[in-house]
Amino acid sequence: MSKQTALVTGISGFVGGHLTEYLVGQGVSVVGVIRAGGHQPSHPVNLGSVEIEELDLNDGDQVAACIERVRPEFIFHLAAQSFVPQSWSDPAGTIVNNILVQLRVLEGTLRANVRPRIVIAGSNEEYGMIHPDELPVRESNELRPVSPYAVSKVAQDMLGYQFYASHKLHCVRMRPFNHTGPGQSSSFAVPGFARQVAEAEVGLREPIVRVGNLSARRDITDVRDIVRAYYLAALHGQAGEVYNLGSGRAISMADVLQFFVSRSACPLTIVDDPERQRPADVPVTICDYSKFHALTGWQPQIPIERTFEDVLEYWRSQVRMATDL
Template structure:
């Protein structure tokens, strides 16, 4: 794709081959009947789009200059907290330095582009405890407690700095989100996969668990990408330079999620506590206040969480069978 294309919207998505990136592509494609949209997916390694390395600044400048996007949705990251913990240097290189490279390259190669940075609720860290279970707002101090959250917070600092230097940018802090296609590195998908395997006799009717007491703010990924697509396609003057929680304002206890999935599966399951999986949760309750997103860009979640669980369970049933 070269500069000067006739498409009204030219959306460049980094991390496009990941769980959220695929759903964002689907959301944008669903809008192509009403809008002139060209989607340019890029990612690291094997990808359906162009392969890039966000650590290579010159490569990013060439990419952005050649495509001249109207918006960049920067999803590329070492996204799983456990993976970031196990490979902290890689997490910092991709999440922090990679984001800095993308933002500076955008300013150099396409100064008018809207740069949409996807951060994380993990940036809040210990501040969740200080809010005593109340939904957290964007003005709370970031106090990350793991490599993933810290590297995302550092990336946010760079993007916020560049907003003051002319970068047209919006930052999002999404809370836990799940849906069909998520890997079993994440709790909802892990439970659903095990239940699907039990249903076809691949494992005994036993699920071994660790700490189920944590409460988290869960969303459907399809609601989340709707927010990203909206700001990629439309200009919200009040959103420029701002940061928004993407959250429901409600919490789901992990134990309740497991019990609901078991109920939806229609199976009799023995839940066993596994001491090897038992870890104390530093943050017991985490939820977000998304009033700013509703007020500024008109976003709020619409998909009932039970539907999300049904769809995740069905996805894994199809995969294991």
Template structure:
């Protein structure tokens, strides 16, 4: 059993990861903000803002982790445009604060930094599945801040900090915020089914292709990568987590609508069009397959059915 510290533990991914870690027999220490609810699947909960370096150092000392998974971040791209200062303070300085806290209080702990496929940005315009050595050409403040944080982690790795950077592609599932595309579609369908919204479904760019994964598959990948800590320094420092299969947003919508008996009119909403949209964003996953044997296991259709069931429940509970 390892003592695993998870920042951002009460977020969409954090909750699934804490449950996955506990189910695997690990002692989970969650870091959440002062106003957040305690995660259901944590053995210990600590409260601090990762932008507060002193408080974070105390939290890391209290946790005494063998491993750290750094999830805490501003992850919503539109928010990163609206509030770039908060995004950079949280995603970059919060990461540096964590690295310094580990240096002082847990120098031997293995750290996993959860970056994002968004760092590749304009490189996706090549129209091919990108490997980890592809150029990183961010197209929004969120992506730029993640790449800057990667630079900080790589510097600490150079100085001897054990750890790895992961670049997950689009991961989806129940409890994800309706700010994100699949949850937005499912929530609207559930509202239409319950006669709480006119039968009009507002969408953004349906032609874009993205590499979608179930959040549980992503967390299983994280779990397998934490085992790299037993391999000294003989492992890659950066790995994609992806399916390698591009899926059109139109396909996502069609599948969700097909799971419902209601008829809907699809209307494109200019406010939902991302200013940096690129036609296709797909990753190449041979490295993580080779290193850990991990591969995605959950079919997209099952994931979408789970998301729709979740939003039906939420809408019915609100009645």
């Protein structure tokens, strides 16, 4: 039996690299899309088993031609501007890019006359301002986005549903809550803590960790569990449906910080950094993933403490490589 093929947009990103590694391990042929002249996948996946397509995802003709040539059984649409603070500084760029790129992918699928199963990566940010009596959050919860990024993800979510309702595309919409792991940019909180600790340990920075809102409590899952869920969604997700992904518990950012500080080889001072504060923030997020669990049996398998250890070791290795140059 021939291999199934997956087209992965955003393959050069953090989640895209982990997803590709997982898909290859499952025997799926992967074709990854990167911007022309963009970065090759940074995750240590066996690139010999991955075909890379360079194209402009804003160009409908290029996207349709790529999908027609590849004729994938699965499309994992991950490509997006995903950094919430950047959406505050460039709201138009975030909203236009995230919506238009997905529109090109969905239109390109129709133009290519193929009917793959399409997994759309949304975000828990779509829920926005969650009220305490709404925890844990179910898929039926009202959407109250509080950032331009969140607005763009709501639009992507609804666009996926519209193409299912209007064109019968098999779109499965996922709303993952916070996820992290080795390879994530240090502009995000968890790897940001880890990188500062790793650099302080070898004297590359002052023994100071700059932090944002430590009172926030977040539902955090290992990215490797999230990408496993994406593949299950491609195999078993019902067309037009939406599914939450998360751990079902919240951890305070103060406790996350304490994990990294407690493992530092040197004493550290914690300093509040106004630049790391968001104009609007949600106090607590907790995911109800029971709908997806009932469908697939999925639940997180990697303890979050192991995730944090892996993130710290990743940044220690990055710092060692930088100092060895």
